Amino acid sequence: MPELPEVETVVRTIRPGLVGRTILKVYVGRKKLRVPWSGRWSAALVRQPVLAVNRRGKWIIVELRQGSLLGHLGMTGQLTIQPAERAIAPHTHLRLELDNGLQLRFRDERRFGSIQYFGDLRLLQQYLDARLGPEPFDLVAGHWVAALARSRRPIKTALLDQSLVAGVGNIYADESLFAARIHPKTSAHRLTPAQAEALRRTIAKVLARAIDHHGSSIRNYLDGTGERGQFQNEFRVYGRTDEPCRRCRTPIQRMRLAGRSTHFCPNCQARSRGRPAARSARSR
DNA sequence: CCGACGTCCTGCTAGC
């Protein structure tokens, strides 16, 4: 479900009820999660104040006085702040009771998500650094263009690789490629430097717009207060198979790429022909 | 080394 804009929205919406509060009690619904929950973690959390709530890529970091919680929403995960007396929804795996009468609740029906505790911040940093490239808003133009030039994968596949750029998922990969007018199958190293640079700016623009709309709610996604996002109303290609392109009226097409459904306009995102030949000829 | 593919899990729905 959630990509960078959804995760950013969750972080912003749970932060006010969470920062400065103290965890009083931990209720575990199901220990057997993707990352098994340890009883020691529960003990470590009690009496701890929450110092900050942040995001890195699609990961949520709840910083405590001693260590941090690290959460990932997978496809169907929800992290919400609710009054303690509110009914407990099915698939609620973890609840943290706070000293303001609220609970932080983690629920996830498909259980592709995870939540774990790191007592050692260096280990947490290591864990994230091993997986994640730069934030899309911090991409250095030169590095980005060079990284793409090194990869022969289809550009769509590259965008889904979190170690290249952190936070882009299936929806925003498709939406960004449409906005940049690049065919999803274009081999990354065949993009001209100008195209690669345009794509870098486009990704940041699309993500920022999605954050303004509180993310996209297709089915499961809710923010930290249980509200739906609105960016699904702005989609140009995602989920619009056979519907007319908003630019040129050509029917949007769907194909399978990197095992994911991929949406594009065959007219606006026509495959470029023979452009890179001149480039490699000159580079020697 | 890089890239493609299957797997983890539950729930919904398009199409028969």
Place this chain on the structure above:
DNA sequence: TGCTAGCAGGACGTCG
């Protein structure tokens, strides 16, 4: 009306 194959926003291990 009822059943089921296929699909869903992600990440990771394995294989070629």
